Amino acid sequence: MELSVIILNYNVHYFLELCLLSVQSALTNIDSEIIVVDNNSSDDSCEMVKSRFPNVKLIQNNDNVGFPKGNNIGVDEAKGNYICILNPDTVVAEDTFEKALAFAQKQKNLGIVGTKLIDGTGIFLPESKRGIPKPWVAFTKVAGLYKIFPKSPLFNKYYAQHLSENETGEVEILVGAFMLLKKELYQELGGFDEDCFMYSDDIDLSYRVLQKGRSNFYFHETVVIHYKGESTVKDGIYMKRFKEAMEFFYKKHFKVSFLFSVFMKCGIVLFSIIKRIQGRVKEKIVPKKYLLISDSEILIKIIADLVQKKVDFLNWKTEKEVNLSSISVRNGVRVILDNEFVTFKECINILERFKNMGVTFRIVPKSSKFIIGSDSSNERGEIIKFE
Structure with a gap:
């Protein structure tokens, strides 16, 4: 089998249904399978999958085991030579997998392939391609310097701005909403680190791929909608987990000074608060x-x-x-x-x-x-x- 698409679901029945319809259409000409791992959803996601998509392999967890473990469970059951980690709040084009696989197969030292992501209004999502959030790079993000100096190599690494959104090339970090890679490499790396519940798992996996001497690629020739707001509610729990995720990544991969640790903790809290404010329910747009x-x-x-x-x-x-x-x-x-x-x-x-x-x-x-x-x-x- 050529490709296994792994979709981890938690209480997003309708977005999952839309996602599965798009994935089915995109796999018509590929020897493939779809695996949905459900993290103990309280809605009727599982019933919908069973009734509408009987050919999809459904794994039902008894608890919400988190993003890393949920995906690892799915990959363990995958039969494909390649796997694609895909969020349930995404929509792929009919040729997305064909194009991404063709590109992947041409690479000699393949790590992970990510695609161009847009939100539900068509706006490009900059996290489609990123740099390693080392101390200085993280500072340019928190301080907003990447916006002020988008073309400066000193300030533009967080969102890999050496590449435009419509330019394919090597990047360091890719987002977990869409990650295409060989199953063999995923298993060699031990998959997502289950010590991280969510949020920095994709950064960690991308970084470990680089440590193996492999190359990660941002591939712009196919576009995927990532609604993104469905992935999590920006509440107090979000802030706590986001902070824990950033601390997890830094403790695991970097030795930093006490002063910088204090700065990062302040920055993480500030960044989390900003995310929470952005996520507050706003007045709905009433169409004219x-x-x-x-x-x-x-x-x-x-x-x-x-x-x-x-x-x-x-x-x-x-x-x-x-x-x-x-x-x-x-x-x-x-x-x-x-x-x-x-x-x-x-x-x-x-x-x-x-x-x-x-x-x-x-x-x-x-x-x-x-x-x-x-x-x-x-x-x-x-x-x-x-x-």
């Missing part, structure tokens, strides 16, 4: 206008009833070839993409096309009875069910 991209006349009536407003309709079957720039989409518009007719890759392209234009997006997953999406990577998304 709705645009459904679909072929379904029935769906437009359903959505109009749900939102209690007129919904414009773009028939994707007849207008698919229209240049997107000619579509009347502007600030305040909510674009609803019907995945029954609009492929995942086309959905991703549309998000990128209209990013930074005040446009919000939702997807109606194929053969589903809900609308899903997010307006911010710092907070939970929105799910609207219908019959």
Whole structure:
């Protein structure tokens, strides 16, 4: 078998369903398997997987064992030569795995391959590529110097700004939302370090790959949506675990002075507080206008009833070839993409096309009875069910 996709789930039923639909579509031409490891979810995630995705291998843990151990459990059951660690709040394009595998197979000293990640509004997520957060690099991040001097090698290492978001190349650290690597290497490294519950596990694994003399790559030629806000709630527990994660990584890999340790603890607390503030629930964006991209006349009536407003309709079957720039989409518009007719890759392209234009997006997953999406990577998304 060529590829095993490992998805660790915890209480994100609807995002997992969307993710699995996209992964299934992307694995059509690959000898592969999907393994979902559930960390004792209290929602009906497991029932959904069993009923809708009977060919997916489901592992149900009796406790929330954390990100590292949960993924390690999944990899232990994997049969693929390559594995992909994938978050449940992601959407891959139909050619994501084919492109990433083809790239990986060309590398002579392969470590991990990561892809370009965008949030639910099409905005690039800079953590798609990072540098080792050594003391100075961490300082440039906490102090915001990487924003002031994005082109300076002295200040731009945290987000690997020697590469643009649309440039493939070697980087040091990749994010755990999407990590493609050989199973043999993962096992040689002992997988994710289970002493870390979450948050610095991907940094640690990436760093240990480098210590083995392997190269990690940021691959921009395929784009993956990472809703991100679904991964965790930015509350007091988040702050505690984030601080513990950073302390774990530094204690494990670096010897630092007492003064720097004090500085880092202050920085970690400050950074955690900022993350918490960013994650606070904000006033919901109320769309001024709705645009459904679909072929379904029935769906437009359903959505109009749900939102209690007129919904414009773009028939994707007849207008698919229209240049997107000619579509009347502007600030305040909510674009609803019907995945029954609009492929995942086309959905991703549309998000990128209209990013930074005040446009919000939702997807109606194929053969589903809900609308899903997010307006911010710092907070939970929105799910609207219908019959």
